[in-house]
Amino acid sequence: MNGLNGVGLSDDEASRLLEQYGPNEIPQAEGRNWLRLALEIVREPMFLLLVACGLIYLFLGNTEEATLLLSFVILTMAISFYQQRKTDKAIESLRVLSAPHATVIRNGEHRRIPSQEVVPGDTLVVREGDRVCADAILERALHLTVDESLLTGESVPVMKSSSLDVGRDAVGAESLVYSGTLIVGGEGTAQVIATGTKSQFGKIGSSLGHIMGEPTLLEQETKQMVRLLASVGLLLCGISAATYSFFHHNFVEGLLAGITLAMALIPEELPVVFTLFLTLGSWRMSRYRVLTRRAPAIETLGSATVLCTDKTGTLTENRMTVAEVVTGNGVTNLSKGEQIQGDAASVLEYASLACSVDPYDPMERAIIAMAESHQVNTAQRKDWKLIKVSPLTKQLLAVTNIWKCDQSSYIAATKGAPEAVAHLCRLNQQTVAEVTREVNRLAESGIRVLAVARSRFPAAAGMDLVANNGRQPDLCSPVLPSMSTPQPRLLDVSKYSFAWLGLIGFRDPVRSSVPQAVEQFQSAGVRIVMITGDYPITAQSIAREAGLRNTVQVMTGEALDKLTDLQLSRSVKAVDIFARIVPDQKLRIVNALKRNGEIVAMTGDGINDAPALKASHIGIAMGLRGTDVAREAASLVLLDDDFAAIVAAIKLGRRIYDNLNKAFVYVLAIHIPIIGLSMLPIVLQLPPILLPAHVVFMELIIDPACSVAFEAEPAESDVMRRPPRDVKQHIFRTSTLIFAGLQGLTALVAALFVYFVTMSVGLDERVVRGVTFATLISSNVALILVNRSWSLTALGSIRRKNSAVWYIIFSAFAFLPVIIYTPLLQHLFLFTSIPVRLLVLTIIFGFTSMLWIDAVKLRRRFS
Template sequence: EGYLQRTEHLHADWTLVREYPLSPELLALSHVWRSPDSAAYVVAAKGAPEAIADLCHLPAAAVADVLARVEVMTGLGLRVLGIARAAFAADGPLPTEQHDFDFEFLGLAGLHDPVREGVTEAVAECTAAGVRTVMITGDYPGTALAVAEEVGLDTSAGCLTGADLASARPEELAERVGDVRVFARMVPEQKLALIRALKANGEVVAMTGDGVNDAPALRAADIGIAMGARGTDVAREAAALVITDDDFSSIVGGIRRGRGVFDNLRKAMAYIIAVHVPIVGMSILPLFTSDWPLVLLPVQIAFLELIIDPACSVVFEAEQVDPQIMSQPPRPPDQPMFGRRVLAIAALQGLSVLAAVAGVYVWAVQTDLAGPTVRSVTFAALVLSNLALILVNRSWRLPVFHTFAQRRNPTLKWILGVALGLLALMLSVPGLRTAFGFGPVSWTQALVAVGGAAAGVTWFEVYKLMAHGPGRGPATPAATGSSNGTPTS
């Protein structure tokens, strides 16, 4: 069935005389054209079908017929525009309002705006990550619901229109916006009211938009996200972020990457806390054992710091994002980076390594080794423990061997290789050994140092298996929360 009848094509030689813009009071716009072969202006109008019907002063029966056709078209997921035309004498001034033209109703235009590839998968990933995706549109409720179902949004709570929001009491609005995922027939001030209502509910709101009418809501959202390719300058200036490819999947990728950076930063800081506990402990140990050999000299502490700094800035920065990170709910905005559980585990790691290294130190003293050799064995255990802490903290979910098998980190081999190579040189080259205050080390003593380093971190590997199983559970303890992020578009 044809919805457009008796329409004419515009010609290249027609001149635009005036535009009557869209307004909240009348969701329609009109263009006044001058044709060189006509003494009258041609006025073309398009907009919401009910607005066009109003401009044409259609009788009630005709309006009902138009709206019935609209329901059919929107049920198919089409965006529906009403089309009308009028003629106006060119020898007089143009009216100030569109209602002053004598419009003729031409018909309805159904536009299919296909969902971009990857949006359905991105919405599903958001849902799994605890991010509630809401669609805000100026289209009809039928169109909005059809598109929402196509992309996988939950439509069980129905659809709220701008008129519903305008008439709702504040407490009722706060309750409804917590459940509804689809909002239709929304004008700029209603979008702004919706963003404010979501924020009042404690939501963290990211708003996407590309038009001038989206600017107030973009500014009001916690994170305004403008489209870079088709977005207006006003929208881009109002937003905090600009998506250059206009792809919703890019937002999901940003969430994933942001969570990964936060997770890696948390693990790096936990490693720093853990590794400094044995360094401090072994530095002050001589205060209680004055007749035992001094363990750490300043040059040795400097060497340890040369391992710690690259490990934090290179290894953990280059660590791949945990595949399970998008299966966690978002953390509350007020949650500190280091919760008590994270700090407790970091401290326990440090204390266990301190106990293991101190055990190696006591063993070396009790076996009557020379002072420089005691220092060599203890320092080797401390360096190896440092490297072991790097390995176990790459993932707080996967055991070390699974992490090696499932994730590539090209910087790790360089850190391990350089640290082990320098340690071997310091313990085997006589000149370096003397400069660092070390003595010769036998293979048995080296194995004791290796065993001490392994003993200091083994408990954490057991903890991972008990708490999460082989490859399950959150990437980092205490990294989850109950707050919802809400991208809206």
Template sequence: MPEPFSGPATDPAGLCTDEAVRRLATQGPNELPAPPRRGAAGLLREVLLEPMFLLLAACGAIYLALGDRHEALMLLGFVAVVVGITVVQKRRSERSLEVLRELSSPRALVLRDGRPQRVAARELVTGDLVLLAEGDRVPADLRLRAASNLAIDESLLTGESLPVAKPVAGATAPVLAFAGTLVTQGSGQGEVCATGPRSALGRIGASLRAQPAEPTPVQRETQRIVTWVAAGGLALAAALAGAWGLTRGDWLHGLLAGLTLAMAILPEELPVVLTIFLGLGAWRLAREQVLARRMPAVELLGATTVLCVDKTGTLTRNHMAVRQLWADGAARPQAADGPPGLPEAVHALLEYAVLASHRRAFDPMEQAIGEAGQHHLARTEHLHADWTLVDDYALSPQLLAMSRVWRSPDRQDLLVAAKGAPEAIVDLCHLPDAQRAHIAAQVARLAAEGLRVLGVARAIARAGALPPGQHDFDFAFVGLVGLADPLRPEVPAAIAECRAAGIRVVMITGDHPHTALAIARQAGLDGGAPPLTGPELDRLDDAALAARLADTCVFCRVQPEQKLRLVQAFRARGDTVAMTGDGVNDAPALQAAHIGVAMGARGTDVAREAAALVLLADDFGALLTAVRHGRRVFANLRKAIAFVLAVHVPIVGLSVVPLLLGWPMVLMPVHILSLQLIIDPACAIVFEAEPLEPAAMRAPPRPAEARLFDAALLWRGGVQGAGLLGLVLLAYLHGRTATGQDEVARALAFTVLVLGNLALIQANRRWAPGGGAGQPWNRAFGWISAGTALLLAVVLCVPAVGRLFAFSTPPWPLLLAGAGYALAALGWFAISGRWAARRALRPAPRPAIPPSA
């Protein structure tokens, strides 16, 4: 373990920013050595070892053996261009992932310039004052200066499964908290004494390098299909080479034909497409303030059928203010959002509510209570800056109340202030039934206005040993505090959009039922079904719970542990569940959901580590944006794959048909390689950049088990490709019949194939009815089309280049006929697209969703 930092003690206000910057430059960042970055040479080596480029090398060797040096050099020139495109695409994807890693780096709450602020953990320096709270990951080695019921899980370092208590008061030796350990209880403040490799974690050689990413389901499916197709293609290529050699006695040209067929069949674009789609997809999400920590979440977003969201901070602003104060015995609540000054009857209520809160509050409710206290009780005897905190009793799942024990300078007895759920406070006060009913009526009235209601109580305790639990104090009920957290203005429209998309939204909150229902009505979630409370949930068996889930959209007084059961129950119904959470106890439910969503600003480190997505903006709009993006990624991925399948059909056909009909080779390796200049950018750039289909958010979610390579996609790609193959063969026969020259026929067939590829891209950019009508311009498609037209013009019009392609320039009437064949291909794609839409497998029926969902 490291020695405690022995420098001068930091000022209680923390370091100033200039000093922190100076120390950072001297000490270096607070992080362990990162894995070496893969350079351009490494990427180039990886690309050159791919099967496609090994086949190209073999083809170049055969051309040299045949004495066709110009063809060999031309092939190598195209190889250089395609390699360059591939390396750029891979580097772009890696840069996107590097940005995501920076976004996902942990953050720490520090005191700098006398105020708390969030900074990246890598920017911490020795002497920084770090504030810790339950659920935080300790960002560096700290020497604790203050602690309140602080316990830390140090199993990462010691293997000890139980959290270690960290009492600071009365300690004779420095009390340390070590980097990478987890705060499981309480709060504290510590001074950074070691960072980065000098921390305990760094000294024992622990590595924080990212583990190799597990392949996603779509990646596994694609890899399996690529393997099957590649194996089958190589077998066919060997058969073609043998048949060519046996029937024509030309084994070198037969081997060249076989390698050409292997290149035509090998769908090497598919893994590249997946890598770039998922990498750039996660990068685009990050630009929308949504961090994708696990790639499968991007795939599943479009299949989400149920969004389980909490109220505070997601549906509401998470900025609370005290609105109503009701003291026990008063006739009606007192408004608290007016000018300073309150009736004496509620002074004690606000006084004890402040005492029951942390002085340095980070919880929005405690912040609101503190602000109200400063507003109404300033310069009165009801604020007690000189009182000393003796101990506190934390909130627990068994008792939704917390108490803080104080010592006054001028009295011997201790004063205890408690606040929490009204029913918990009433229980602590052991009130008679009549008074309980009276308080419950006031709670219902406040909650019906959409207020979050807290009860407040006080007690006096003798100095000395404190009791083990809050129930042992003799509490007196003081009153109720009503806090408002207004609904975000964009929420009703967003929930209506979810409903139109077949996505059910349910609210899970710890609030009182009346408060939850009031917010639900404002948000458009009130479907008429009664809310389900946490205690009622505990009394239901699985069958009864499943029956209630059918139409219940509001779950209130729910404990974090109960969220796990709700997620499992929704999954048992066949739903694809996304759930938001921010607390330590939310982690199991976040992991159990198909898509766990953590709050980036107010969430704990534990919740963020358990989640697949992190909402950096902490609002419902960002979550809906993520759903839209998930649908867009999956839809565009299918379009790209359909294009890849369709474009390979004529390439394979033109490699096989000449053997069957006794023709010379129509496509050679140089032709296939030049086509890669269209196929790869089209798949990876054009389709990835396509916006969401206009009607995509008015369609039900796709089934979670929907396969990327399903019958509808294979049928669409096969029919489109077969039609293009037929038109290219007609163009070849047309050119051969009109001129009697194989070189002219080959040039015309290649022209129709290239133009047909562009038409195929255009046809697959939109699958919705109406095709491409009104679709926005895609700049990537524009550049690819212009570059392709220029390449085609050079090949057809410059005789020296044309000879390298084994072309002769067709006369103008044949070129016009080729344009006609390309237009016919575009028409065929439109007709076959409509057929494919009718034959497409219908998604699972939309589940019954109540009007509020």
């Protein structure tokens, strides 16, 4: 058992075992291959209509038309393949980022590795909030409790203890931890015995940790629109075919006219646009080191009105250093290079005894590092035996470690909130006032403060602390302590007599990027609410340094507990700083903000933050210091714990919604002239203007324009100077439909104007069809340009980088003369050669007809 020596596997051993047993993962459902994707595409209504047209042309003996439509089918499928491959690659990149990680011991070092690389024989280090990634036998355990409901259905956490002798057959055995279960308390080490499909979890065949896909309001709205228009299209297809056949006595041409109208009506691009935008949006967020775990987060980001954030590690660098030590004999300022001695050394000595054996908390690491660098005696951490740990609770904001220092006595070392430790030490009012003055002095400089105390009592008074049969846990090993029996209930340390030692001040500088990020949030109408466990004055100091506007009012956890939910809802309207808050109070704050109609984003990292993260509209977990359960409860994960990345995420979320809106307006607008030109011959009993081939050619421009070009558009210049969007606002709201409708009607009027003018002067039917189609193409290009930006004109948007737009425009104008002047294509499209001057004039007319939209933009800008 390699774990027993505290060294774990070597790199060579791990590589060999990984090759032997394979990755620690459950095989995923097979992704869509090319054939399956092709079948999905062909089942779409648009492609079924194309196939129907092709069969009709074959029935009529028009093999050239049938070949043309088949070519268009292949081209459109190629575009769909490209879009889907781009989406799949983005999803795969996100899947790699979202893969869970585990901490193992290899070569005697703690390493954070992807859980897929964990192998049998590895030594896992598990702590509160971790999701266990493999079946393992516990070697050491301290107050370890596990939620095994995923396997057993039992919601009560199970107490675990160390044993290497128990078999692994029974789920719930007290010496085993299972893949997929959650550590809800304590810590321990365990040797892996089964991975992947060999684990209990793998046998069940479930999986965790993947990006969750769930229908959003926007997605539902899009599907409803497509279904509605598809139904109308199919209905009109039948009516049009019957009407045309009745008046023209030609059923086949009537059927083709009906199919053309149905193809024009179905906006099959909308679902493609939606899926592609959200998927690529998630991928773009990952480039800012923000992982999207739930699709609705992207939709909701632009609506966030409040961001609740903790202080340490989010607003600050989480780089704790001991700045000052305060005792009854004075202040030792370590920031100025003063040496620790006398009473100050005792403060650090007992503070180190109050730390975890294998410290993870930055403050505990700072205490031990400072003590060791100043040669403070820390040998007791290895020489003494840790008997009991009394963790921080809502009732007592302090941690106490009880050590057996010799056969006759115990030592209790405590560190925590000054007011809590002062209460334990039963300080008189004068001393409490002196302590409060020192705490306030430190807090005003943004220094976080902990108090330290100690207690010594005889062995007889601590007999109830010793495990059964006199066995005591050894927490002095290089790895973690071992407990062979379940832990007793939490200890009431207030019964011991504690002596006050002093205060330790920690400095954790505000991240350099935070003030600018806070200013951007506030300019965007997003209110910042800081929630911290720190002293109120420290919280105010950090808030001022970070740039929060309202730093006058502070609400403490104690004051919060005295308020009813209704009173709290009123209070949170005016308070942006909450101090001395414990995790379960965060949920009350989030719910109070939600009751006020706020759209709440919430950051968190601990297991107790999970309820608040889940209750918020947008839960944001820390990727580096966050627990697995916090990451699973969150919608977004900050992979680098960088607060400024949230600004980038909100900006990107607003950009994605803006671009979706632009794409939808364009799609709806361009379908109007197509529908009008398809219906006109039926209503006025004229020869067909548009055939299925013409509609498909338009689709070859529309598809990449709305899915690639608009998706790549940069954010509007005012995107972070607007108030948050109303979350209930529909993308297909009345104003959007009117705007799209006016654009589409303009394009239709322009095409009809050209159609009737050329008809009136007696031009050939095929020339009329050609110039009308050219007008429609140029109007389409103009629609792309004018919808690129809500503020810039078509000319102004030229300077915006987006190469996809120019590829599409170039392709459209390059292929237009090809199909008009190539004899074979003339025959297929029912065109004939058009005088170049006339063609240029119609293109210019079609393009300039849409410039009224730019006039509206200019008028809005100057007004």
